[in-house]
Amino acid sequence: MELAKRVLQLKPSATLAAAAKAKQLKGEGKDVLSLTLGEPDFQTPIAIKKAAIESIEDGRASFYTPSAGIPELLEAIIARTKEDTGVIYQKNEVTVGTGAKFLLYALFQAIINPEDEVLIPVPYWVSYGAQVELAGGIPVYVETSQKTQHKVTVAALETAKTAKTKALVLNTPSNPTGMIYSEAELLAIGDWAIANNCLIIADDIYGKLVYNGNKFVSISSLSKAIQDQTIVINGVSKSYSMTGWRIGYALGRSDIISQMTKLTSQSISNPTAVSQYAALEALSGNQSCVEAMRATFESRLNTIFPLVAALPGVKLEKPQGAFYLYPDVSETVKLCGYSDVSSWVNDLLEEALVAVVSGIGFGTEDHIRMSYATDLETLKAAVQRIEKFITKKMANN
Structure with a gap:
């Protein structure tokens, strides 16, 4: 075979x-x-584990959930995002998946047609390019330099873009470099993406892990126009030490989010119920x-x-x-x-x-x-x- x-x-x-x-x-x-x-x-913090156990004991974790995630979790994601970044989303602009990695996969499946190109700054997280290729797209690796702390510039994006450019992956803080894009750098990239009708895929998974007085800025917070041009990918794995629970979430335009949820319904049905109740406590509980x-x-x-x-x-x-x-x-x-x-x-x-x-x-x-x-x-x-x-x-x- x-x-x-x-x-x-x-x-x-x-x-x-x-x-x-x-x-x-x-x-x-x-x-x-x-x-x-x-x-x-x-x-994983004890309060989160207890919330999961309670959902098992009272039966809530025994059954299918909506493909996009339980309503309470969607509300918690919206509230946490608003508190952390100031950006407001509606329920139809949020979907939950089995980890941020799956949601990136679902996003590429939802937006990429054969030969579409996705700009990926170098160095990059190892799965971006592979997931683009699985969707039938072409990863276009955009070189950076030590001079820019390995952050991509508008000039580099302008050189790399073609008529087939569909999206740009932006990861800040970066895996693997740990560098953070400044507000000015993000604003320039956001305005460039709008001008070129290029979807921004903002991988914000490390947004809470910043050090020594540095500040994380979510690109979606810079303007309503940039927010509308951006799909944010986030999750509970890194910030709450919940890698094994496999819960991530995506926020952005409802037309794209709905297609990602449709893919979830036809692949995994729904994120694991018990993990959703754990994530609910993580996002809505004490943040200490x-x-x-x-x-x-x-x-x-x-x-x-x-x-x-x-x-x-x-x-x-x-x-x-x-x-x-x-x-x-x-x-x-x-x-x-x-x-x-x-x-x-x-x-x-x-x-x-x-x-x-x-x-x-x-x-x-x-x-x-x-x-x-x-x-x-x-x-x-x-x-x-x-x-x-x-x-x-x-x-x-």
Whole structure:
């Protein structure tokens, strides 16, 4: 039997592949320190878990829900979004899905026709391009530079656009760089998108995780015209440590949102009921847990950043949000006698038992991504092992 070409051509997630290899070595009894997954190491807050248990015990979680999500959750999303960003949405402009990742998939399926192009700034989260291709579209990778903190500019977008350009993916704070677009930068991009009838796909999943006085601005908050040109993708995974619950949500134009909900109805029927009741508590309950986790990530960043930046050959600008470091290790790799980053990353895992993700999966050849969504003891130990690995390789080179 011949399998579908769209699946055969699909590349596995680089982050999940790196994490799987680290897990395999751990299973073999090796003391692997993994800095691969973008997954908070905190337990889901107790109030959220209790709300889920209550929904099981009283029977609410036993049944199908509306495909777009339970009405109470839609209301909570609208209220939380208004409080956090000042942007107001109606119920028909919101839909819930099994994680922000699925909603991105649903969005691309809803808007992309064959040969439509989607602009994706480099570096990018590993699944954007694959999901565009699954929808029959063409990902157009827009280069950025260290000078702009790897943020895309209107000039770069203008160069990359064609008559087939349909949408632009904008992720702030960024995975993998952790950089945040300023209000002025977003306004310029928003006005450009309106002028070029280009839909903005705003991946705001890390919007609550910003550090050291930096500020997150949702592009949808800058004007009603930009809001109407934007679909916001968000969720509870990162801010509330709920990766396993798989609840995300999308906000934007009702004509697009309704098609995404239709796709949900024909694929998964509805998001998992018990997870929706957990998300309801997350979004409408006490928010102190979010600040506690944010402050912990900030402390980790401030501790680990100078240690990584001091490694031989490493070039690294301090991230402003999310929970990743994205160092340029091209010089480090050369000092160690390697010709490419991927080989260096592979040997770092095999010999030093430290797992990181090669930047190739994010669109750049000179970088690695390191997640600091783990405890400080592990982070410090990992950096010490990396330093020893580099020193040993340099001595032998």
